[in-house]
Amino acid sequence: ASMTLWGLKPVAPLTSFCLYLESNRRSFCLYLEPNRRSFCLYLESNRRSFCLYLESNRRSFCLYLESNRRSFCLYLESNRRSFCLYLESNRRSFCLYLESNRRSFCLFLEPNRRSFCLYLEPNGRSLH
Incomplete structure (x- = not known):
């Protein structure tokens, strides 16, 4: 059976917030750490991934489409x-x-x- 899971979980000594959707194979994750920040969006059903990564020293924005290469x-x-x-x-x-x-x-x-x-x-x- 398909299910949807929403999770909010603080972890010491850092803080982590994660949202995961299982039914449609889509995961949305937000991660906060004292030294870096990471925001990632990944879509698996259509083989497309959208990722946003923010760090203290650099910023990376990547879009990758696998189906059409x-x-x-x-x-x-x-x-x-x-x-x-x-x-x-x-x-x-x-x-x-x-x-x-x-x-x-x-x-x-x-x-x-x-x-x-x-x-x-x-x-x-x-x-x-």
């Missing part, structure tokens, strides 16, 4: 920022990378072996 990831850190889009089914990858000292924009197409790269730097620009 497409992954979308966003990563934020104190020193750099990275935005990546990757498509596996058609072998095409689109990546955007931002860093504190430089900016890099890259587009790569695999089937025809053509690569298009744009690189921006504080002192100069280059286009390939």
Whole structure:
């Protein structure tokens, strides 16, 4: 029989709050610790996972789609920022990378072996 479970449980010396739904295979978890915070949302029924992670030093936002082999990831850190889009089914990858000292924009197409790269730097620009 399917059942739904709601849980709120404090644990010393840290505090943990968890919500779990079993009937539809969806779990929502909130975790609080003195050094870091983690917020995760995971959807299992359609093989899609949405995760949000917050830490004292960095922030990570990730979206992953498994059914169609497409992954979308966003990563934020104190020193750099990275935005990546990757498509596996058609072998095409689109990546955007931002860093504190430089900016890099890259587009790569695999089937025809053509690569298009744009690189921006504080002192100069280059286009390939």
